[in-house]
Amino acid sequence: MNNKKNVVLGVTGGIAAYKAADLTSRLVKKDINVDVIMTKEATNFINPLTFEALTHNKVTVDMFTDRKYWEIEHISLAEKADLFAIVPATANIIAKIAHGIADDMLTTTLLATKSPVLIAPAMNTNMYTNPLTQRNIKTLKEIGFIFVEPAAGRLACGTYGAGKLADVEEIEKAILDLLYREKEKDFEGKKVLITAGPTREPLDPVRYITNRSSGKMGYEIAKAFVERGARVVLVSGPTHIDIPKGVTFIPVETAADMYNAVMMHLEEADIIVGAAAVADYRPKEVKKEKIKKDEETMVIELVKNPDIMYEVGQKKGNKISVGFAAETENLIDYAKKKLKEKNMDLIVANDVSQEGAGFEVDTNIIKVINKDLEVKEYPMMTKREAAHVILDEIAKLL
Template sequence: MSKNKKNVLLGVAGGIAAYKAADLVSRLVKKDISVDVIMTKAATNFVNPLTFEALSHNKVVIDMFADRKYWEIEHISLAEKADVLAIVPATANIIAKIAHGIADDMLTTTILATKSPVLIAPAMNTNMYTNPMTQKNIKTLKEYGFFFVEPASGRLACGTYGFGKLADVEDIEKAILELLYKDIKRDFEGKKVLVTAGPTREPLDPVRYLTNHSSGKMGYEIAKALVERGAEVILVSGPTYIEAPKNVTFIPVEMAMEMYNAVMMHLEEVDIVIGSAAVSDYRPKEIQKEKIKKDDQELTIQLVKNPDIMYEVGKRKQNRISVGFAAETTNLIEYATKKLKEKNMDLIVANDVSQEGAGFGVDTNIIKIIDKNQNIKEYPLMSKSQAAHVILDEIAKLF
């Protein structure tokens, strides 16, 4: 595991909501977070441990007294390894055990041994949740410094309605991330940043269009990282399947001209422009009103050039910081440096999309960052989330 990679230790207790913990593991792993799972024996009646092993790529721990293939006190090593310990779902039973310091299985023993923040997501029948004993146990744990994601109200497994339903996995994920990155820098507070992301689409007729392979993942991760670091963010995005990040001003567009107009409209109000979108260089001169029929062996389409958004930003740059991207397949440094100069940028992020792990549509990237003085910083394969923070670290040096 990478030295800087975060680790979540997930405790899965024996409730019907245990299956939702699988979705949580998947979400965290996709964010390049290492996940270890401890299941209670009761939890294995609801979800097969192989499910968590397949999703986490780590061995699931259940039995405290299983045969050891190596000498290591496992509950201690897991406790020390964890940056956050989350219990999802947390039953009334497990909450009572923790509140009273009981350590009679691997999960409760590890909880006693950890010094990391512990997050508890209760899930149980309404009467069990509202029972004064359960509420007293929760109050006790909060006083001890444990964190909670409060349960939701809704239809429960027992068929009744009320509080006790496991909180949305998205909300649990957010709470975990907040604990993992609670010490993150807030160095972009007071800055307003415009980010472009995704591809653009140039329609040919009512059913066809020209586009590229950009997924928008890099730009969306940059927008998320900016919010985490305190910035006010405007995200101008071409068509993607990604959900818009929370706490950004989201402007969806389709064509390059629409993206250009949106950027120019908001340029005067921002301090930084980060152009990560893969904007179409050309568009059809005419958009056919009817579907083009395949009557001939050849089809000629006349194209006209779209405005270069980052070039136009560079012309109006003034005191703004301008950061661009260069996705190339050959002569990466040469072409990126040329763009840096021609478009009056402060930094350019270059990547060779022909490299494995650095192309479009993947969750990782391999980047080089070039500044105005042609200093080049090279970075190894990393998640796009990590790359976003690396890029912001370099931008922060400019103000």
């Protein structure tokens, strides 16, 4: 941590605003420059002078107090930031950001920044679980905003539930990880081949067999590798996710398509990560015309698809291969079996029946197993965080 980093800290109007002072003190002690922007509502909970004393920087509240200063400062702060953090983040500020509203110094500066943005929500349980708030959070996560999820506990309003600001230590760790990990290039010069998303196996021109994989985990792994210096080839089944910046993207439909793409790029890869949910079987016959519902029952004969990661394991040589095991029972046993049979170096296991660890969600609960069959268990985290955890384990094999 030799190079001084710059954090712009947004403080909004919630009872947890006082905890932002503790966070500020911790960051300053780590030789991080902190510029604080407060909403007017936040000043009802904590005095700007507190932050000025901690940071030795002017705290900005009203962008029209000194218009000349504001015209320069909101852009300079936006460009200066290595990281933009909002702690605590109210439902109101989350809604405004999600809808691109810029009506005060904080939202105006945020809209102008190109730095990563971390948000730590804190609010009443009912406000946090409200579908509108959850939709706004989902929108921001899909754009790439990083969230430190709130804890469950007794809130200032007297209720008990989710919405309590995460521990300051947890927020501090997330900020430090983002500030310094993004500059690490521990995979510089490595070529990584990643599979992601589901495959589709056609029955006829209209129907196909698929699964519930969203591709989110594989795409976050691809982003993490790019951030850490790797050249990435991403072979993806159909998803609704934006293509990550900096990857060579190869779209595929079927398991056979994915197999062919992987084999085509296998030789040049140093690391192969099989995060895709590949269909194990495909229809033996694909009808040229739409199947009509003439009978009460219908029998479809299926044949096995190629096992991509098994084939990678037979051909990889000194390459590193990492697989996934999404199970609903006997998770560790099945994962270890796959690890051995497919000659993998690591396998990432998750029980998709667990809430927060299945398909189509932004979080995961993973266990990483190495060739010595050692199991490392991790708590629920965002898929972005899980991606970096997985990369940390891969980096140990280089």
